[in-house]
Amino acid sequence: MLKIQVNKLYTLTGHNDCIYALAEAPDPRYFFTGSGDGMVVAWDLDNPADGRLVAKVGHSVYALEVDIEKNHLIIGHNFEGIHVIDLENQKELWSVNLTSQSIFDIKIFGNDIFVATADGVITVVDRIKRSVRKHIKISEKSVRVLAIDPSRNYLAAGLSDHSVKVFDLQTLQPLHSLNAHTNSVFALGFAPNAKIMVSGGRDAHLKIWDTSDFSLKESIVAHMYAINYLSFREDGRYFVTCSMDKSIKVWDTETLKLLKVIDKARYAGHGTSINKVLWSTYNQQIISISDDRKISIWNLEF
Template sequence: MADIQVTKLHTLTGHNDCIYALVEGCDPRYFYTGSGDGMVVEWDLLNPKDGKLIAKLPHSVYALEVDLKKNLLFIGHNFEGIHVIDLENNKEIWSLKITDQSIFDMKAINNELFVAMGDGVIAVIDIEKKSIKKHLKLSSKSARVMAFDKTKSKLAIGFSDHSIKIINTKDYTPEQLLNGHSNSVFALGYSPTQNMLVSGGRDATLKFWDTDSFLQTNNVIAHMFAINYLCFREDGMFFITCSMDKSMKIWDANEHKLLKVIDKARHAGHGTSINKVLWSTFNQTIISISDDRSISIWKVDI
């Protein structure tokens, strides 16, 4: 493996339960976390020790999304719906009860919010009208994760039925069905620079898909247990995965090769499942969140 230097810069605490949700702000200096304790917290990468409470909800928060154009933070409130925060004033401006299911992921695309839910439905919400525009029933099992291909206006959705479905965001039509995983799909990411979709899940494998042909181009046994999430660095050269096996791994996006393992034994990493990772576009640090109720910020020299 490559000689990559990893330094833990900060360990942030304050959540009282497992941390599930992580998203970068409109200003990437800030990021947001959501937890089983119902708290949503804003963190400042220039002053990371002091988190600011943005919302406190009665149920757990698995999903957060930021609308970069409108400066809005969407909170997925399990068994209820969504809450919308104006980040200019850090105030809730509207909410919408849309489900009695868990909300696992959200994507703001143009004037619509796509919401992935535990009953296999994708709810499409008109952000301007603050109302549900469409329900897309795509599976009998949970819709767990989404990734958006801006160049082709395609939304990839990973399901607990082991499949990945690709829909056209302009007319909501299903266009591709990708089968290959042997268990739930939890992680999806489009390369910023290649015609490539990477997927991972409970089967602990990474699969690489060509986004023109939708053929699988590679398959890598990547972790010991479930892959919970993956995130590309903004230049597309590398991506990072995190797992239920308590480790994070950095990969060469071109060669599909493992470059670095970050774990508790070698780097004082997380002690339990790592649920999400973010490769910051502000300063290229890596942010990780875990069932151990902590957030870690890592400096990586590649």
């Protein structure tokens, strides 16, 4: 059995409300958090004690995405739209008023910014023309999470109608509608270097999909309560899930075995729902954010 040593390195504070959004910067030494207080903060993994305010908006921030090529940060501003920040000059370049709904996720591919909203729409924004290219209505319920697999040309969306929908990334034509969850889908990811997609949600189950035909490979009772997010390690060998049950779990991608549980009792983890988790490509540490207004940084030794 693989042994994993867990060390909690830092607990970072500064947000005044639940922390919902988490994204790695173009330089992965840094990461960003967004909160119900409307603040977007940059943190340095080498000197994590002090965050730096990047932006302050009028409503909650549930979604952040980075444009690595242009060194921009895209902020999802609930009930408004997106704001694009030039990270070099630390100023807003442009914004688009998109929606009167919550913005749950943002992903970028090529010149397209995909924005997932509570009205069941994926809005496609052209980052060059700085304008809306397309609205894709895919459900009457919220689009909660997006995932992109550029190598196989897939865009996937997890929805509050319990489904996962898969589209052709180039044409945006629908390819599959996957119906195995019994509640909202919040967590979604394509495994690097493996032909699987993993989904999770309010039903506390992980569903493992074979991306050659999107057949269901396995269903795992993974947490006590809702699975809020998942993140693969850069090499794809492992992934982590986080949950409303206040725990982070580490999984083996190939065997799908549970390797470690990180929680409050054993490792002084978060005291409330963990909303997002990120496996850093900078130093392979794990970053987690929570309703407890705290950011935790974890080191795992395999």
